[in-house]
Amino acid sequence: MRLELKNVTCGYGSKPVVHQVSLPVDSGEVLYLLGPNGSGKTTLFKTMLGLLRLQGGEILCGGENIGNWPRSRIARFMGYIPQAHNPPFPYKVLDIVLMGRTAHLGAFASPSENDQKIALEAIEALNISHLQNKIYTEISGGERQLVLIARALAQQPQVLIMDEPTSNLDFGNQLLVLRHVQKLAQMGLAVVMSSHFPEHALLSATKVLLLHKGKVFGAGRPEEMITEQSLKTLFGVDVKIITTTIRKGGETRVIVPLVQ
Numbered sequence: 001m002r003l004e005l006k007n008v009t010c011g012y013g014s015k016p017v018v019h020q021v022s023l024p025v026d027s028g029e030v031l032y033l034l035g036p037n038g039s040g041k042t043t044l045f046k047t048m049l050g051l052l053r054l055q056g057g058e059i060l061c062g063g064e065n066i067g068n069w070p071r072s073r074i075a076r077f078m079g080y081i082p083q084a085h086n087p088p089f090p091y092k093v094l095d096i097v098l099m100g101r102t103a104h105l106g107a108f109a110s111p112s113e114n115d116q117k118i119a120l121e122a123i124e125a126l127n128i129s130h131l132q133n134k135i136y137t138e139i140s141g142g143e144r145q146l147v148l149i150a151r152a153l154a155q156q157p158q159v160l161i162m163d164e165p166t167s168n169l170d171f172g173n174q175l176l177v178l179r180h181v182q183k184l185a186q187m188g189l190a191v192v193m194s195s196h197f198p199e200h201a202l203l204s205a206t207k208v209l210l211l212h213k214g215k216v217f218g219a220g221r222p223e224e225m226i227t228e229q230s231l232k233t234l235f236g237v238d239v240k241i242i243t244t245t246i247r248k249g250g251e252t253r254v255i256v257p258l259v260q
Contacts, residue, residue, distance in 0.1 A: 001062050001158045002026050003048075003078075003190055009056035010040075010047035016055055017043045018214045025190045025207065027158065030181060032201040032222070033194040035211035036235055041194040044211075045161050048192075050074045061159075075103035079152030081145075081162040086137070093139070093147050094132045097123055100154030115154075122153035125187075126180060142173025149180060160184060162193035166200065178204045198226050202253050210234060223253070231255070 004024045011017035018040035025031040033041045046052045048059060050071050058065050061077050069077075079100070100122070101115040111119075123132050126146045131139060136147060145165055152160055162181070166174040174197075182204050185191050195201065201208050201222050208225040210217040212234055218225050231239050238258040246252050 001190065002060075003159045003192070004060040005048070005057065006060065007057035008044070008047065008054065008059060010043055010052055010054055012043070012052070014055075016214070018047075018211070020057065021209075021211075021216055022057075023207075023209050023219060025159070025192055027188050027190050028185050029206045030185050030191045030193070030204055031207045031209060032205040033192070033209050033211060034196075034198055034201060034226075034234065035194075035217075036196075038213075039211040039234075040214040041211060042163055045080075045163055045192075045194065048161060049078060049080055072103050075155060075157075077157055078159045078161055079155045079157035081148045081152050081160065081165055083164045083167050090135045090137050092132070093128070093134050093136050094119060094123070096136050096147055097132075097150045097154050100151040103155055118156065119150075119154045122150040125153060125183075126150045140173070142169050142176055145169060145173070145177055146180065149177075149184070153184075157189070159190045159192065162191065164194050164196065167196065174200070198231060199255050202226060202255075226253075226255075 002024055006022055008021045009016050009019050021044060023031065035041055043052065047054055054067060058067065066074060097119040098111050098115065101111050101118065123129055126149055128143065128146050128150065131143060136144065166177050169177065178200055181191055205222045208222045209219045210225055210230060217234065218230060228239055228241055231237065240256045240258055242254045242256060243251055244254055
């Protein structure tokens with residue numbers, strides 16, 4: 001299934017923030033949106049999710065324009081994982097994941113045994129079954145992020161939208177989430193995620209879209225888009241990108257800031 005943006009312009013009220021963005025992402029792909037604060041990444045996500053009105057262009061899911069879709073139908077197609085989530089009540093992890101079934105329930109309906117089964121399968125897919133009866137507010141930040149991914153999986157979407165999912169995590173938990181992102185793509189989902197960390201895109205992206213001041217600065221394969229010059233333009237820093245050999249004869253690229 002393909003998600004495609006065609007010349008999308010969006011913003012708040014009558015003021016555009018993002019201008020004429022076009023991008024396709026297919027099942028099994030991981031697309032990173034890279035750009036500094038204020039470049040329009042979150043605004044674009046809100047528009048894709050139907051939370052902001054589209055100012056121009058169109059968004060297609062499987063070739064169908066979603067402009068007139070109700071939010072419930074969008075939620076069945078696209079799952080959303082925010083940067084952070086702090087619920088006001090001490091729900092159990094399983095209850096949080098079950099909330100992902102809301103898009104499939106009628107008004108005033110309660111989750112069925114099948115909904116419970118789907119939630120448990122999502123928890124198992126993320127290898128967090130040991131957390132299912134724990135209180136969500138009492139687990140670590142990295143564990144919470146995995147619970148939010150499981151909640152999105154319980155929606156049974158075809159596309160996952162992830163808004164800076166590693167921004168508040170320590171180094172180990174960042175890598176944990178990135179490993180799971182790759183697994184989700186291998187399961188056949190299309191993943192679109194924003195990040196401030198170009199190194200993460202080098203590790204797990206299949207495509208990169210660079211946003212600069214609300215406009216597309218470049219789009220393509222990570223090794224083509226993430227260059228010393230592009231990072232200088234986007235983030236205003238001088239870096240050196242070094243290719244190094246890792247175990248089993250593989251190679252990876254490392255971004256080193258040049259400190260004066």
